[in-house]
Amino acid sequence: MQHRRGALLVALALALTGVFATALAAPRPAQALTTEKATARPNEDGGDGVIGGMDTRLTWEGTVEPGEEVTSVTLSLPEGSTFDGSTTRITALEGLKRMDVTGEAVPAGSSLTVSFDQAIPEGSLLRLEITNMQFPSEGGECVVSGTYESAGATHELADSKPIETIANTPLQSIVNWLDEQPWVEAWNSNQFLGMFLKPQLLVTSFSSLAPGWILCLGIVVAAYPFAIALGLLFAMLKISKWRILRAVAVVYINVLRGTPLFLQIYIMFFGLPMLNINIDNNLLGIIVMAINSSAYLAEIFRAGIQSIPQGQYEAASSLGMNYVQTMFTIILPQTIRRVIPTVTSDFITAFKDTSLLSSVGVMELMMFSKNLTTVTGNITPYVAAGIFYLIVTLPLIKVVGIVEENIARSERGSGPRPKRRADVADSAAAQMKEAADAC
């Protein structure tokens, strides 16, 4: 047992000296050019990943140490990367001041040599932006290494922190496949089609806009029950007997209907945080949408309630019902049927209006498409967003039409509209005739 412990101790001691020795033997070589960082621009369409095998931009930064000058830099990436066909932008800065530096970049497979026309002086920050280079298509962590030339001698560059890259995604493969199709090229060569309906972008847009679409729907669906409840409340207040309640409702409804939703969003999103009230953006979006819609719904409900003929109230009171009973069992059920088309239209409006929330950073449909348009410089993501909106609005518009038709039919009886409403005899005769025809 003791023997074993002794062996362990020896091993430990050996390991420790080993660590020490390597630390002493390989001190960090004095660098004339210190690697500051290396980053890559995300190139995943509609995402933030760096995909290998696709064009992206590598930015490498290094500082020239005091007493040194650098005449050329060679950057190397893991096997499989390529700098072929890339363009390099050379920037040298002294503090924040840009220096006039020119040079030439020569790509050679997975390495790139940049030689400067004049040596980069000490203390300056060297930035190399290499556009249209590619990382290995299998992805993985990529370390930028390389060499530099200083005073005629070549030295090793310190490795950069690894850049995370990923292999191609299935979606990206579809896009790449589309890229190669001749018909796609022909389609895109038409300026209009290429700008508004680029197939590759439609594909990526549909996948990357989906979360925004879900959020839009989520916001408006969550907001609507509250909007209906609030709207009903204010509708009742507005037809109340008491002047003060009416005044409250009138102010609420008129202010909200009379100001743009955009303004209301700004007030809520920038105003509340100033009062130290911090609500989650999405929740705040729901609140704003609910409040805004409630004002419109209040008017719709009020009009609906007042459209119920006075006779209904009289009939109810003749049955001994009080006001509340009359309201909830006689008037409102009829109102609901009448306002369904208008409420649905308002729902459609509210759904579209969620797009305004993009201006305050809610990650909804417009926000996603805006980001995508930004990255691609193409209008197609907006068109894709339009299609997403239509997926919801078109069926609803259809529903409005059907419901309206049904209501109209039921209100005038199932037969054709009589010429004179009062002429009961006529319509009865017509109905009988119809029945006879049907037989």
Next chain:
Amino acid sequence: MKLSCRFAGGLAVACALALTISGCSGGGQTSAPTTSDDAAEAAYTLVEDGTITVASDLANAPLDFVDEKTGEAQGFEIDLINAVADKLGLECEVLPAMKFDTIVPLIEQGGKADVGVSNITITDARMEQVDFTDSYMDSNQGLVTLAASADVTEDDLNVEGTKIAVQAGTTGASWAEENLPNAEIVALDDPVVAVTGVQTGLYAAAVADLPVMTYLCSNSFTDCAVAIEIPTGEQYGIAVNKDNPGLTEAINGALAELEEEGYISELEVKWLGAEL
């Protein structure tokens, strides 16, 4: 659509004269006005004859922004493009403000505006879409936080759950995406909205062009401060449609003259407080 060369040349000379005279403001200098022959000779097309139509987001004070009182476009770049138009013997019309991320596509598309002047950094990616004139100004990026928390570092911000506001489509936006991958990058319409969000605590920080951020922090948002100056050494250029190389050339000629005359330095003093 071809510009009558002689007419344009004559106008350019006249305008250059007028400009020099007004520029000297009674000073004793009598520098002979340089003619812009080579600039005017280049053939180019314009959306509207005799007028250079300018697209800008007008949201980047002090470079391009809207005067609160008159509602007119003003700023370093607006003065600059007006001077360029004068040199070329053209009128200058600045279109109503548009979103920054639509300007380069708009110029690429053509037909709506001749030039994009909206502190657009010359990048290789953008150069695939449009042509750029020579640079008229160097710039960097600035990261703004509340003045109280201005001692943050990039690492502090590069954590899950931090929200960084940027202007959509800018080099600031792509800097943030690249360098703060863990933070949530929120792309907004303009830097003013971004900094407003920082002021109200909606976002931890905002990233945009340094001259703009410096101006905003010292004028409108005094409780915010530029916490990190990010050296990027980028350069602004005027974006021109690729099918209109004559215009790029003509503007380059005018810019070179303005530089020589010291007008650009004058503008720097006027709008940025000091020569760059």
